[in-house]
Amino acid sequence: MRHIISIQLFNYGRRQRRTLSKKDLNIKIDELESSLGTIKGLEIQIGRITDEEWEEPMGPTPFPSVGTFRDWDKKLLNRYKPFYMPLCDLCCLCTYGKCDLTGDKKGACGIDQKAQQSRIVLLACCIGASTHTAHARHMLNHLLEEFGRDYLLDVALNTNVEAPHIRLVCGYKPKTIGDLEEALDYVETQLVQLTAAAHTGQEGDNLDFESKAFHAGMLDHVAMEIADISQISTLGFPKGVSEAPLAQMGFGSIDTKKAVVMCIGHNVLPSVDIIDYLMEHDLFDKVEIGGLCCTAHDNTRYDNRAKILGPISWQLRYVRSGIPDLVVIDEQCIRLDIVEEAEKIGAPVIATSEKSMMGLPDRTHDDPDAIVADLVSGRQKGVVILEPRKVGEVVVKTAMAVSPKRKEFKEPSKEKLFENMEKCRGCLECVMACPNNLPIMDAVKACAEGDLSLLSELQPLCVGCGRCESACPEDLSIISYMYAASADQCKDECFQVRVGSGAITDVEIREVGRGIVFGEIPGILALVGCANYPKGGGEVAKIAEEFLKRRFIVLATGCSAMDLATTLDEEGQNLYEQYPGVFDAGGLVNVGSCVSNSHITGATIKIANIFAKRPLRANYEEIADYVYNRVGAVGIAWGAMSQKAASIAAGCWRLGIPVIVGPHGSKYRRNLLGRKDKEEDWITLDARTGDDMYIGPVPEHLFYAAETIEEAIVMTAKLSMRPNDTTKGRAVKLSHYIDLSKKYYGTMPDDLELFVRGESDLPFTMKVELLEYLKKKGWEEGKIGMPDPTLLDRMIRRKK
Amino acid sequence: MRHIISIQLFNYGRRQRRTLSKKDLNIKIDELESSLGTIKGLEIQIGRITDEEWEEPMGPTPFPSVGTFRDWDKKLLNRYKPFYMPLCDLCCLCTYGKCDLTGDKKGACGIDQKAQQSRIVLLACCIGASTHTAHARHMLNHLLEEFGRDYLLDVALNTNVEAPHIRLVCGYKPKTIGDLEEALDYVETQLVQLTAAAHTGQEGDNLDFESKAFHAGMLDHVAMEIADISQISTLGFPKGVSEAPLAQMGFGSIDTKKAVVMCIGHNVLPSVDIIDYLMEHDLFDKVEIGGLCCTAHDNTRYDNRAKILGPISWQLRYVRSGIPDLVVIDEQCIRLDIVEEAEKIGAPVIATSEKSMMGLPDRTHDDPDAIVADLVSGRQKGVVILEPRKVGEVVVKTAMAVSPKRKEFKEPSKEKLFENMEKCRGCLECVMACPNNLPIMDAVKACAEGDLSLLSELQPLCVGCGRCESACPEDLSIISYMYAASADQCKDECFQVRVGSGAITDVEIREVGRGIVFGEIPGILALVGCANYPKGGGEVAKIAEEFLKRRFIVLATGCSAMDLATTLDEEGQNLYEQYPGVFDAGGLVNVGSCVSNSHITGATIKIANIFAKRPLRANYEEIADYVYNRVGAVGIAWGAMSQKAASIAAGCWRLGIPVIVGPHGSKYRRNLLGRKDKEEDWITLDARTGDDMYIGPVPEHLFYAAETIEEAIVMTAKLSMRPNDTTKGRAVKLSHYIDLSKKYYGTMPDDLELFVRGESDLPFTMKVELLEYLKKKGWEEGKIGMPDPTLLDRMIRRKK
Amino acid sequence: MSAKLRPGQTAEIAGPKHAMVFPKPTVVASMIKRAKRPLLVIGSKAPEIVTDDGDLIDYAIKIGKKGKLTIAATGHLIGEFKKRKAKNVYSIPFMNLGDRLRDTDWNGFDGKGHYDLVIFAGSQYYMEWLVLSGLKNFAPNLRTISLGNLYQPNASWAIGTVNHSEWMSILKEIIENLEEKK
């Protein structure tokens, strides 16, 4: 047994944990005897032995605490004031309640409605960030055990800045996977502080709650970075490659003649063991391993013979199809009735995380064959196995043994799937329960009379939530009906998805930095998050295509990266096949799973650092100020619904990256909206002179729920503008904005005068037309300034 | 500047962090040169240098993770099944919702109502435990900075087991305050895992959620222990003294001619600086420092010239009295409208924690005199000062300068206080908003007509929540009216409160252990938590007195410890004055603030370890099994309302200590109730033989909301019984149970037959009467066993 | 049609499923009369609820007697019933009672089977609210009535929010109508 020691340095001059910048030391002791005993194979690192390579002096804010960036946050929040839309007027968080907070009422603790709404936002962000952090901790603990603390981080090809978030936030440069732990410790400490702030009787101010939510978001990106770079480094995932290989997705990708393992969740470790087992025993021709959600992405990053079943919203549908022989759940995005649902199709469930044990017996320490026997016989409908390295054998053996016994379930007849349909009593409970008020009853009734068309039309509109079934007093299996009505089509569907490529390399950043910062590449569009929106498939692909054509850099992660694979052109090619998989204008990159979102924000940080040479180390505010004012990045999380999505978005906000969500995103309880009609809100400092300057409403919003995809598209074009755009860049962006407005709104934008700084900003071909428009609007040349924009006093070079 | 290094050891054989047990090492380097530079004053500790003193071998469960005690938890939860009472039928935690979970409906994520309720319980426990953990972190960081890592822990007189929770849970023995950090790191890591489990789509089973809530509770007690033993060790608090000194409490304790500083919260650090400043500048005769909630306790532990203003429920009343010249808030239990309320009486607010910044400007880095000037002039209604060591000067100077200017506020006239009363329009909104439906309207109307009696009768029934005012369409100041109606009485009230004595010493444990375990001391009753119940004052004191008379050991903390000081006997003596302040039969000990609750559970752990010699180190299950089966401890948190109370209670449950809460405690969404009518639920193992044995329903419940104080009293007597009671002990306990039933229920208990194992269990004086009763009930001698009770298979000494 | 229902406490909102309000007292009476195993649960506020000629306990005893109901006295209330020599009254903590009522295997205080109708009166408003919530959610087949004067959304049926004198006359009418039990 080897003992390895990590060391934290406390610098007594500050309350925050700190690393020494240059006073580094590395002691190795092969054998040491002391009065206390003998120690072998001991290695002591004091400070970061890797630091020697990092000449950059420590920035102002290493390991920032809850209040460190409060001023920065409030600058943003003052421009983008929260518009609160309570999802409930009550608070029920403590037994003093429920309290009615409607309007100007206060709770028994003295809280008001705005503070309450922002408290819930904070809580959501804490839960979300905790989820990635807990995931990172589990991942890292396991990888440290398996690969050792000294295993070198190797994140992306030709890349020096391996961990932009850790460098930026924590102020150190990790070299080995062991080095990641300090950042993780820090994130955990801070998250506990934030969760505590949501306690009854702590924080009371809504903007302070918002600032804390931003803090959670910033921490979340550090945690996601840790989770992803540790797995990329150790598990052989693509390291920022261009044109990553393709993997297959969809019902049609699965060979149902094999035993089918369905992995659900976000933590690849159990799946890795399954894939390793399949490889070692040469069983890929006998077993299909398919995944849902991020585990699916990460499986294909590990081995692209793994299949992607689809995004979260297809979970119930896949189970109802009867195809899976065994279900493996790890963590996150698991339907909580999965055990019950799997039982109905005779498929055992293997739970692999302490966070999600589902009431199943823990068999971690039992003999694999005994577990297999219990599962195959049906004595147990599922088990917990917490050691990832024990999952493979049990899963593969069980799936192979169960598969032949499941014939009756694997191809359920239409009769079986349509069972009981005629019992529909027309009560409309299903419709009222449906988050989208879909016309379920009509479809069921029509189908009962032989017309399947309405049901199969519903299928693409349905997010697979199952609330209709749950509400139905006749317990009709509405999702099975929808599946059955369209099974013939979807069974053959097989799409190509580019495998997640991981972090953006330094080289790529260097190449596109200029184009992005000066606006010649009109923007970076990130399509991220879940697929819980009606018309999954069509919508996100429509956005992606629109901006790919316009030579935006389009990035995707998670379920969105899957969803946009499902739209095909006339030649049957999807966007991954039509567009190059490169981080460059007109390129479409699947970055990876949800934790890979850190690479998207990471790329914007790297643009500031690598392209613009802004100091990175513990220098958050300056970098955020740079990204906000210069990098035309926009995130769209069209299906975002979870607490994780909230915290990921919050991490974008603090960096100044606007995020658009779908209509149900209004349920996040508030938007952060700019007021383009208020000039005073858009005054920025000119770093050259310190002068205040009106810059127009760019970017107009920070967090914004769009009502329709068309609105989101036009808004994306608008939000890609930044005060720093060159005239050429602004002209390009304006032409997209105008063009897309005309296309989707059937009209010119009515606010162009706010974005045209001078005649030279005008797209050449429209100049005459636009000048006329501007004249009518009373536009003045030069009213909108072109400063060296900053929100930070300290960035001013020459004070007046 | 000195750099001190803490070291974590990773034992690669397990996933959990571990300390080496004996291979310890301590390196000091005064000066070291390496290629990287020169290091001075460096000290390296590998492992725990303190471990050499701890011969005890490592137990089975050091640093347990989320699932480690799942089996134990489920044993308890199987006996005490949760009875869920949703406070809301909906879930609104993600944007898929709101989902209707009524009955057997499921949410869009597949969750059902039971899992949802238990998820909210988990979330509450996570928030609660995070709050103490964040508090501990803030406290420890500051104390490490001020006193150094090597500062020796010195918790209690003549005490070896300084940190029972850390030893039990983490499996190491801290010697210095620096050693506490490892446990705190661990707690934070685990809490993040638990918070993550509450994310949409993670855990799905209600009992797994409950087990996780228990885990949060266990962690909470570790965190509370860290917070309290670090402050006890460094700040000169009483160290487990008997007969701790008295401090003064109440309106009457304040000399209003002095400048009055009102400190609210839980974190003593800013107050310490204020007291230090007063001492250094000899200003105690010019300034009164009074506290609310735990800060008040801890202030008096630091210096008993500090005053206790009262429990949380008096917060608004104190402000309305106009007496405070300045309000200092630290963290927790702060009314969130405090800035607004303080402004109304012209008192500035100093916020001192990042967790509670209340929208005030951060002046941490400004010149104290400049801050004072801004506050005194009213340019700022309050400020944030995050450095505790900067608070004293600002607070004292500001209070002294503000005080003379506040004459008009300090003694508001009755007319002023009763203002607008006649505007009451009789709409009843106040009554409907009141958590206790108090007859506010009638009282206001009567008062408007000159009859103050109804209002002053309301005062003791009112929990000071302010919801009535907030609901009143005329914005009537109902709380001010209540205060005014009874100001004349309460202004002179001054009560003696024994200063918090801190941890129970090993010596005390040794002396009472036997009596408790064999039932001769009928029980330990802990009165803890908030005072948010009608009739604050009377109620808790009534319970305390009843059991003091019956020679229970009565412990109190937090607001309960204050509240029970307010009841006086004919001679004007309260319970602190009537009963000895010793940890022994018939003694009443104020243990301290809320974090001192860890000493109460710690005492039960120490009984198992010190008295019964059960191994302590990383041996949670065995100790909990011992406490549950043998230590007749019962907690009453009559006014519990917060998330902290939930997690504190959860820490008791996992140790097998029953907790009773007041009626509004039913709003915690579930009780954990035994079914005495089901014999099969009360089968326990006999450790001597491994036989199953029926032991009767002892203790009957684990978490239980009582409807009335009388019910709670009788139930306390009942819950003090344990299977291990000697016949003499059981007879004593039964006689109290019978006696209290007769007194408060006016009748014999109707379930005595379940507690009488044999004739010798019967209280001698009632033998005849009871035998007759038992005969009627069909009682059989010996049906109820007297095993060496355990729930753990591995405790069986001789297997059948 | 107005959506305004006068609540019992401002924030009492429970969920989509909530109590029907009795159109008239006679319906309550006939519901009780039709029940096979009705149970009357009396909470500890009962002695504070003053009636013309006594308190709610007296009314409860009358209802129990006339409607042949078993009575469960919660809190420490049993003593009051004993004093007044009421029969068929059992003492049980309110939480325990809720817990047992949701258990379909429970056979009642007398072991003769589960109750089919449970009627609540005299409890702390919010505690009754919560016990009824537990029953609404987890005892779907149990019918519950709240006789309190503040609307209890989680019951199956409730009297609704009425003032004291209205309430008293409703209770009286219920008692009167119980007389006619065959």
Place this chain on the structure above:
Amino acid sequence: MSAKLRPGQTAEIAGPKHAMVFPKPTVVASMIKRAKRPLLVIGSKAPEIVTDDGDLIDYAIKIGKKGKLTIAATGHLIGEFKKRKAKNVYSIPFMNLGDRLRDTDWNGFDGKGHYDLVIFAGSQYYMEWLVLSGLKNFAPNLRTISLGNLYQPNASWAIGTVNHSEWMSILKEIIENLEEKK
């Protein structure tokens, strides 16, 4: 009296304060007529809502014309209004509109002052729910009407949950009654 109000979505429960349901369509009309600065907000579902002789956009244009209302078209709906040559229509994202409506300093699209009555139709149910929630809580003096066919609790007044044909006849009646505007 039954407490059952037919909701627009099962879990739409908002809080103690919720919309009144119009007793009859003429009340809507007269409310609009009495308003000084009414605004009609039309959401992006409008083209999908088919009427006898067109869609909800046609109705909206009629209401706008007859009641002299400014129209705000949310989402990408403005194009439809332009096509139909409607006057006095402004395009604005729904979220922005909500945000401005709660700002008492906002002077409307034409700068002539805030609106005193805002009428919603054609929006995604839950999005309207939320915007109305924002207004209910933070624009206490703004009166709001939901003309949707699912009950919107957060409006000041709502049509309530009605089926398509009932809804259409209500809308028609409103339009007819607007004619008589002096």
